[in-house]
Amino acid sequence: MTHDMPAAVGEILNRHLGREGALLPILHDIQAEFGYVPEEVQPQITKALNISKAEVHGVVSFYHDFRDHKAGAHVVKLCRAEACQAVGADRVAAHAKRALGVDWHGTSADGVTLEPVFCLGLCACGPAAMVDGRLMGRVDEARVDAVLAGVRG
Amino acid sequence: MKIYVPLDSAAVALGADEVVAAIGDRAQVVRNGSRGMVWLEPLVEVETDAGRMAFGPMTVEDVPGLFGDLSKHPKALGLTEDLSWMKGQTRLTFARVGVIDPLSLADYRAHGGLVGLQRAVGMEPAAVVAEVTASGLRGRGGAGFPTGIKWKTVSEAKADRKYIVCNADEGDSATFADRMLMEGDPFTLIEGMAIAGLACGAVKGFVYIRSEYPVAIRVMEQAIVLARAEGVLGTSVLGSGRVFDMEVRVGAGAYVCGEETSLLNSLEGKRGVVRAKPPLPALEGFMGKPTVVNNVISLATVPVIMERGAAFYQAFGLGRSRGTIPLQIAGNVRFGGLYECAFGVSLGDIVDGIGGGTLTGRPVKAVQVGGPLGAYFPRRLFDTPFAYEEFAGKDGLIGHAGLTVFDDSADMLSQARFAMEFCAIESCGKCTPCRIGAVRGVETVDRIARGDASAIPLLTDLCATMKAGSLCALGGFTPYPVLSALTHFPDDFAVKEAAE
Numbered sequence: 265m266t267h268d269m270p271a272a273v274g275e276i277l278n279r280h281l282g283r284e285g286a287l288l289p290i291l292h293d294i295q296a297e298f299g300y301v302p303e304e305v306q307p308q309i310t311k312a313l314n315i316s317k318a319e320v321h322g323v324v325s326f327y328h329d330f331r332d333h334k335a336g337a338h339v340v341k342l343c344r345a346e347a348c349q350a351v352g353a354d355r356v357a358a359h360a361k362r363a364l365g366v367d368w369h370g371t372s373a374d375g376v377t378l379e380p381v382f383c384l385g386l387c388a389c390g391p392a393a394m395v396d397g398r399l400m401g402r403v404d405e406a407r408v409d410a411v412l413a414g415v416r417g
Numbered sequence: 418m419k420i421y422v423p424l425d426s427a428a429v430a431l432g433a434d435e436v437v438a439a440i441g442d443r444a445q446v447v448r449n450g451s452r453g454m455v456w457l458e459p460l461v462e463v464e465t466d467a468g469r470m471a472f473g474p475m476t477v478e479d480v481p482g483l484f485g486d487l488s489k490h491p492k493a494l495g496l497t498e499d500l501s502w503m504k505g506q507t508r509l510t511f512a513r514v515g516v517i518d519p520l521s522l523a524d525y526r527a528h529g530g531l532v533g534l535q536r537a538v539g540m541e542p543a544a545v546v547a548e549v550t551a552s553g554l555r556g557r558g559g560a561g562f563p564t565g566i567k568w569k570t571v572s573e574a575k576a577d578r579k580y581i582v583c584n585a586d587e588g589d590s591a592t593f594a595d596r597m598l599m600e601g602d603p604f605t606l607i608e609g610m611a612i613a614g615l616a617c618g619a620v621k622g623f624v625y626i627r628s629e630y631p632v633a634i635r636v637m638e639q640a641i642v643l644a645r646a647e648g649v650l651g652t653s654v655l656g657s658g659r660v661f662d663m664e665v666r667v668g669a670g671a672y673v674c675g676e677e678t679s680l681l682n683s684l685e686g687k688r689g690v691v692r693a694k695p696p697l698p699a700l701e702g703f704m705g706k707p708t709v710v711n712n713v714i715s716l717a718t719v720p721v722i723m724e725r726g727a728a729f730y731q732a733f734g735l736g737r738s739r740g741t742i743p744l745q746i747a748g749n750v751r752f753g754g755l756y757e758c759a760f761g762v763s764l765g766d767i768v769d770g771i772g773g774g775t776l777t778g779r780p781v782k783a784v785q786v787g788g789p790l791g792a793y794f795p796r797r798l799f800d801t802p803f804a805y806e807e808f809a810g811k812d813g814l815i816g817h818a819g820l821t822v823f824d825d826s827a828d829m830l831s832q833a834r835f836a837m838e839f840c841a842i843e844s845c846g847k848c849t850p851c852r853i854g855a856v857r858g859v860e861t862v863d864r865i866a867r868g869d870a871s872a873i874p875l876l877t878d879l880c881a882t883m884k885a886g887s888l889c890a891l892g893g894f895t896p897y898p899v900l901s902a903l904t905h906f907p908d909d910f911a912v913k914e915a916a917e
Contacts, residue, residue, distance in 0.1 A: 284704060285666070287686030292628075292667060319687070326688040326845075327669035329628055345590030346785055347821045349835070350748030351776065382672060382789075382839065384629050385593040386430050387819065388455035388746065388753030397631065401430035 272297055273305045277312045287313060287323055291330055300331040336375035338415040340364075341394040342403070344380045347387035352404070356391045359405040363412055374416055418444040420483065421462040421469065423515070425451035425600050426632045427593070432476065433459040439480040450601015452515035453755035454502050462497055463487060471497040502756065505771070507733060509741050510718045511594075511757045514601035520639055522647050525604045531649065533723030537612045538657040545616035546572055549719060551727035553739025557594075558584055558675075558712030559787065559816040559890070561738075561805045564719075567709060570699040571617040574707035579619035581610050582684065582703055582710045585626040585633070586668050586675040589788025591747040591819030595713035597755055598743075599626070599633040602717070603640035604649075607663065609716035611654055612723055613709055614661035622663035623703070624713075625680055628670055638665050672789075672843040676889045677710040679845055690845045691889045712817070714743060735761030738804035746772045748785075748821035765799030768822055779824035783906065785832075787816025789839050790894035792901035793829065812901065814894070829906035834862040836898040840891060851892025854883045858899065865910055873910065876903065 276293045280286040290309060294301050306320045313320075324330045342357050357380075364372040371377040386392035389401035395411050403411075422428070422437050428451055436459050437446055454460055457473035463483060470487055471494040472479065482490045497503060508514075517524040525531070537545050550565025571579055583606065587595040599606060610622045626634050641663060644650045650662050671689045673679045678692035681703050702708025718740065722730045730740045738760035744767060746753050751773035768774070768784055775781055783793040792813035794801065801811050808815045823832075837858030844851045858879055864872035880896035887893040903910055 285684050285686040288666065288669060288683065292669070313686075322688050323686065326690075327671050329668075329670035345839075346789060346832070346835070347591045347747040347819075349832075350821055350823045350827065381629060381670075382843070383588055383590045383592075384426070384430075385587065385596040386427050387591045387593055387748065387821070388750070389427050389431055389458065390748070392430065394629075399426055399430035399632075401427060 269298075269302070269305060270308060273308050277309070281312060287315075287320070291324065295330060299334045303332065336371040336377035338375060338396055339377045339379060340411065340415075341379045341381040341384075343382070343384055343386070343390060343392040345383045345387075347383075348390035348392055351390045353391040356403055356405060356408060360408050360412075363408065376412065376415060419447060419464040420444045421447045421449045421464070422459060423451045423601075424448035424519070424632065424636070425458070426596060426630070427451060427455050428458040428460070429632065431458045431474065435477050436461060436475050436480060439477045440483070443484060447518050449517065450514040450519055451597055451755075452497060452503065453511070453597065454500070454752070455754040456752050457494070468496045468498060471495065471500065502752070502754070502771075506757050507741050507759055508757050509721045509730070509733075510605075510714060511598065511602070511743055511755065512721065513605065514597060517602065519601050519603055519636055520643060522604060522643055522649070525602075529724060530604055530720070531608060531655070533720035534608045534611055534649070535655060536723050537615055538655050538659070542572055542616045542618060545612065545723070548727045549616070549722060552722045552730040553727075553734070553737075554715060554718055554722060554730070555738070555805065556712055557714035557718070557742070557817065559814065564711060564715050567699055567711070568613065568617055570697070571619070571707045571709050574700055576707050578621070578704070578706045579617055580703045580706060580708040581613045581617065581619045581622035581663070582681065582708055583610055583622065583624040583713055583716055584675065584677060584680055584710055585624050585630075585713045586680055587630070587713070587817065588627060588672040588675045589790070589817050589819055591785070591821040592745050592788055592817040593747075594743040594745050594755060594818065596630050596633050598713055598717050599630070600636050603637050604644060605717045605720055606637070606713060607640060607644050607649065609719040610663055611650065611661045612719050613711065613716060615654065615659060617707075617709055619709065620660040620662070622661065623666050623684055624663065625666050625668060625674070625684055627668040627674075634665060634667055641665065671845075672839075673845045673889070673891055676891065678889070680710065681708065688845070690847050693888060714817075733759035735759070735802055735804045735807070737806055742803065742815070742818050744771070744803070745817075745819040746822070747819060749775045749777055749824050750822040751776050760804040761802045763799060764794060764801045764803060765796075767803060767820060768799065772820075772822060775822060775824040777824050777826075779826065781822055782825040782827050783823045783829065783832075785821040785823070785898060786819070787814045787897075788819050789836060790814075790890055790897055791816050791819075792897040793832065793905060794901070795905040797905070812897070812904075814897065829902040829909040830862065830866055833899045833902040834859060834866070836895055837862060840895040844891060848886070848888040848892060850883045850886035851888070851895075854879055854887075854892060855895060858883075858895070862899075873903070
């Protein structure tokens with residue numbers, strides 16, 4: 265645990281304590297702060313919310329968004345859902361996996377994490393992607409190459 | 418000079434922000450919602466004396482031309498209101514989306530906003546519930562339960578606290594109406610929730626938005642702050658002395674949280690696991706208190722019903738499907754986007770007419786209606802009118818009214834496999850038919866793919882178990898895409914058998 269981690273978590277907890285159903289907002293803020301939900305901060309949460317370690321771990325592990333380790337420096341999310349499949353998402357995904365040398369949830373040697381996403385609501389302009397939070401429509405193989413070249417510097 | 422450039426996610430994904438940067442300070446830019454013509458995004462509009470002129474799809478290179486002779490602009494489409502896509506619609510829920518500045522309450526009021534809430538403030542709660550019931554509005558999330566009946570249950574329940582929860586966990590592929598509404602006209606949702614609060618005696622509301630919708634989250638949060646500052650929300654709604662306030666909560670990437678009881682658990686800070694019903698959320702919902710859980714479109718349609726009356730809304734539609742439905746036409750389609758019209762248009766008219774057939778120009782093979790839990794319809798069923806009972810009668814569902822078009826290159830066995838795979842990934846794990854059934858389902862489809870025809874009756878049997886034995890629609894409806902693929906496209910399951 266880094267030196268200032270408890271202080272940062274304490275600040276986040278203070279922001280949300282007293283709210284109904286505070287755990288998800290707390291976990292979102294922790295992930296925004298550290299890039300993942302470190303296991304070592306969980307006791308601090310259980311104490312503040314007066315819930316068990318199992319409950320916190322259960323929630324962190326249930327939701328796809330919460331990570332138990334840091335992602336790469338860049339995160340590329342590709343939509344795998346039906347509307348994007350209908351316009352070639354599987355082909356685009358296969359290309360991205362080859363280009364990065366990883367499967368879903370993997371991180372390439374140079375720090376690009378590839379993740380599946382099931383729908384970004386861009387179903388009339390698929391295949392859709394989100395690169396470091398930026399939305400993209402009509403993504404094809406060339407676009408993937410351009411994106412990867414961009415984030416890899 | 419005033420130029421409208423959508424802030425809508427689809428427009429942004431296709432370059433709207435770059436267009437805004439290219440315009441710079443040469444014009445007043447308004448970031449509006451999308452008009453729904455996604456194939457023309459970014460669709461930019463310039464205000465002229467004749468009306469708003471549309472240009473699209475715009476690129477950065479097309480921007481300088483906006484400051485010359487507009488009629489000669491290569492991307493000129495004419496007046497927005499005159500475009501056939503716009504003229505064919507009956508926009509009630511989406512009347513203001515794309516028209517107004519989504520974050521201007523003055524603009525909202527100038528276009529009929531808050532009239533419904535103002536009327537509701539002066540009515541007895543029971544009269545508001547009766548009006549919504551009389552409109553025939555049914556849940557637009559997919560289940561189609563009458564909204565007024567749900568409200569009545571909550572309003573008559575005795576409790577110290579009640580809640581209005583808006584389900585904005587729009588996870589179905591091919592659906593983006595909730596997103597477009599929240600991004601393009603957030604005050605409509607706020608108004609609808611405030612009306613629900615007054616009608617049901619709830620003072621607190623939550624909008625549970627999926628994390629995959631960052632733009633919708635931002636716009637809704639900003640709109641709530643503005644509405645509170647102007648007295649639309651807070652301790653005295655429109656000066657009535659009655660309390661209603663609300664906040665945004667963000668999901669965490671679990672599809673199953675679109676199911677109302679999972680959503681409530683998630684909102685409470687728990688795993689998004691489905692609850693058995695009864696008790697109904699209307700009696701024991703959020704924190705065990707009576708709770709209205711309604712879809713975005715259901716709630717956002719309430720203001721127009723209160724503004725123009727139940728009879729006006731009820732006059733549109735077909736059979737027991739009253740009013741309008743925002744169709745979301747997606748996938749491999751030439752003209753994809755959002756098109757609001759009365760219930761009753763045939764599937765063929767939607768796909769071939771409004772949608773213009775496939776983007777690739779190849780024949781349409783199948784249309785999945787209602788998201789990942791919806792059935793695949795072949796051309797043979799294109800005469801089916803778009804409405805709740807009519808689709809149920811053909812072993813399908815309209816769901817949240819999303820349609821995914823596939824051309825003849827689609828392999829329906831792969832689509833059936835994906836439906837099972839998706840269910841396995843997203844299952845909350847509470848009930849066995851869904852948790853284990855979906856995994857067995859993938860394996861069984863793989864057996865068929867390897868040429869084992871004896872696995873076909875096994876798949877049918879498994880689907881029957883999932884349908885009858887699952888707690889919620891995830892396990893219960895996954896059989897729809899699987900069985901419809903098998904029933905309507907047997908060749909895709911048999912060809913591989915022959916290849917063995």
